[in-house]
Amino acid sequence: MNVATRNFGAPIRRNEDPRLLCGQALFVDDVELPGMLYAAFLRSNVAHARIRSIDVAAARARDGVVAVYTAEDLGAYWAPGPLLVPPPPIEGITFNQRTQVPLAKHKVRHVGEPLAVVLAQSRYLAEDALNDIAVELDPLPAVVDLEKALTGDARVHDDVRGNIAARVRQSRGDYAAARSRAKHVIARRFLYDHGASQPIETRGIVANWDARANQLTIWDTTQAPVFLRNGLAGMLGLSERQVRVIAPFVGGGFGPKIMLFYPEEVVIPWAARRHNRPIKWIEDRLEHFFATTHERGQTHDAEIALDADGRILGVKDVFLHDTGAYNPYGLTVPINSQCTLLGPYVIPSYDSTFTAVFTTKPIVTPYRGAGRQHGVFVIERLMDVAAHELKIDRVEIRRRNLIPPDAFPYNNEIIYQDFAPLAYDSGNYEPILDKALKMIGYETFIAEEQKKLRAQGRHVGVGVACYVEGTGIGPYEGAKVQVQANGKVSVATGIGTQGQGHFTSFAQIVADQLGVDVPDIDVVTGDTDQFYWGAGTFASRGAVVAGNAVNEAAKAVRQKILKLAAEHFECAEEDLEIGNGEVSVVGVPGQAIKLGALALKANPMRGAVKPGTEPGLESTQYFGPPSGATASGVHAMIVEVDPQTFTLDVLKYVVVHDCGTVINPLILAGQIHGGVAQGVGNAFYEQLVFDDDGQLLNASLADYLLPTALEVPHMDIAHTVTVSPLNPLGIKGAGEAGAIPVGPLFAQAIEDALGLRDRNVELNEIPLSPGRLFELTVKLR
Amino acid sequence: MNFRLTQPAILIDINPLNELAGVNNGAGERLRVGALTRYRNLERDPATAQHLPLIAEALPHIAHPQIRNRGTIGGNLAHADPASEMPAIVLTLGGRLRAQSAKGERWIDAADFFVGALTTALEPDEMLMEVELPKAPPRSGACFMEMSRRRGDFAIIGVACTVRLDDHGRCAEARIGLCNAGDGPVFATQAARSLAGRAIGKNEIAEAAKLVQSEIDPGGSIHASKEFQRHLAGVLTMRALTKAGERARGSA
């Protein structure tokens, strides 16, 4: 029997919006409980120091202060956090695990590392008391520069020589041989700095220990509630069932809200249990710049070997990766850079080695793109340099190297972040490129418009950049679908949501299977008491992995509905149809039963039930893909640059994207818009600027420049659809795609606008800025 | 205060002093703007566009609507942020400011009022009451330009200039002020003087821009090096003077 697809694929308005629009959606800081205490953390104001003493006596004595704790007070509870993602099984790997601690003991390793926590009757009073704490620190040299970190004497961790957090080499083919027969070998150094995610809601946590129920409830701005519950239960010596973690509405995440376990997430629940009172901590924006993880810089020394026609023979890349003071997230970010560099191109030989370096800066964990940007920048810029040196059009050289559609699945023979070989499941890249070129008007622009504009004295250029993105990785997600007695359907999954529209896209999947309207489907995410198992929302995996689990569960409920209805009507299941919230017998008017009534029948008060029958119309199913699905796309833009002030005006921006089957095009467009906006920020506005002492110089939203409505251009979006064979719905992830290729696109288009190629200026770094363009084009010339 | 960088023991809210708000546009050549006049009031007051074209042009660069709804002229001038637009404009226009204390009142010329970064000639017991500004005279043009990373951000460099022409179309008087070009708002005396009595032509403007670059002492920041600020000061001075000259020629 066919399932009608009137919801799946439609631009349906979101179920969650009315609550959000009326100011009635619950965010963590909205949780108010009687007897609540408020926490504030004292944080290190230097990047690197030994702790001589912390005197909290005066703070403890202040009116309104209930308690002050340092690392010593935590006793046996004090321990370095777990390693969240162990290193992948790659031969010859070096990995030095050093994870963050709840409150600093002996040493501080970055500005903002917490030293003590104050609990008080109000946040105002708690912050007052921070001033009362006397800290004696013996400063140590900061470790800021990656190359100096490797050779200098200063060590972030006393027992880690050269501050080497990890070293990983991956290769395919024989690069040396490829190089020796290459007609052209081009080498460059690339710097790519990615910034902070800066969700408009900062992090926060409320913990409430109910001694009567022996139950700990946590409201947390986390992207991964199930892991948080499991970890906290273990740390606190509780059973998982005694801990309930709720990630309510979360005001944006973009990666850093996964990083388990932030010190505050370890300290606040402990204190709540100790005091038998609810405790709230809400990060302020200043804290957010230090206390929430970043992404940051990599330095790549890369070379590309090509034949006379511009076909790639091989790529070699050696890069340094700033992992910050600790490395709880393992190697996800640099492995992504290493893997994503390969892009949509046939690269027969690849030799890539990276060194992850400890520095005295905040921790680096994935932020939207998660290292993919860095890799894409390197390969896209290499293609641009090669095009210029070989005198081939930049689009043509890309086209020549695209993986052909008949080559899928395409195995890159190296290991990806999910520990599986990096294999592209499906793709068809050339039509994407062609569509983007058509939309941006590439040929006409190059042949006619640009010349005309130049003649008018205007500096306008075009850029085109390609990328692929590994999405939808495992391990698995689950979902429970349940028909309620009132005919509505409840869906619960273990992932959290931070604005991706799961309340709606998951409902769309269920709506078509069960013949119920989307508004009648109530989706619950991020409450560990509603759904027990799961991993979380990251790596563009929510729709792919949880979406398919929802689909499997809905299918199972559909079977139950048909079976029970067939018994009810004493007919064959084939004679039934589901729709409009009821099951009816085809061709027999009046023979219909509401789903709610059927649900009641499935849970009778009296009477014998056949063995093997489960009560209710519900099912819990899990889905785990064998490996990640590979999305792909092309961005193109036309930009005008003021050659004297170096300010930009993006005249046209085009995205063509292939993420397989689309559940809701409106939500998908929103994801891409938001990704591009963050990409624009990364390319030209946002940069975390540290001085030699490891101090962050722009820790405010006045100086860390998030793009506003005036900086983000209007975007035109189009799609192609190459379904993924790795999941029944054929979906690929889309959450990060918009953000990934914007850096190389800006570099290429600005070079073109200012005619920098002819002046032998290359823009081999991101972010760019007016000041940096001035230096590169005027001052250093 | 929200960052706890300043923690004043006493804070006086002057918002209820309605008599300090508003533009007093008399018949004379000068008008007065009360200290509690909000940016938004200036934006909406027809007198601004008519008599204070420099301010009218600068207002959209000042932060965002929500800030302009609350921010006051007096608060801004008394805060004296060197990157802020209004101090440079008041200095360029040659305004004067009225300060009052329990002992009495005094008028302070803008050139004496701005002492340095976040520092003014106001005594601890004095309060800024109003600022007096000359109305744009006939045969004059003004222009404000700034370069900032995003609209509404503090200027990396801002240039305010006015040009008044004589009956022969030559420059009778030029005035050039800059924001974020030194410890306080900077008045580019030599550059302004270099234009007096001359035509406002390409070469004269280029010469003035060069002088501006030598008269300023920008501090540099994470957003722009001193060199870039100086470069921008030259670029924007040329553009602003050109525009002001055109406007002066177009005005009656």
Added chain:
Amino acid sequence: MHPITVTVNGTKYERQVEDRLLLSDFLRHDLLLAGTHVGCEHGVCGACTVIFDGAPVRSCLMFAAQTDGHRIETVEGLAVDRDHLHPLQQAMRDCHGLQCGYCTPGILMTMKVFLEETPNPDEAQIREALSGNLCRCTGYQHIVEAVKLAAERMRK
């Protein structure tokens, strides 16, 4: 402590407030009108925007004590109920103008006054008016479309 009488969404509240209590904290934690969100507490992000005597302002840059005798509108006062949204809210939903929804209350309050003053705005005006509100999710495009749509519907 200051005694204040303030009208919020048409309801008069009499409260004693501490000198340093921010208006944003007062609204959220004293009046339990938690729809007004706090994003930066230094006047940049615009999430905490409320309407003060008819003008959008940042509630993190005002003290509660300053509102004595004044009138405030917050996001809670926009719609009759969830089924009867303000045209601006409805357009935001129709155009997918919100994702995580955290910045949304501030944007609604800014845009409400903007549309009252500018009933027929073009895209450039909308973007300019929006520029004091940061959104990290949407890239603004759907918000711009929503404001256009709301303006169109409100003119009818």
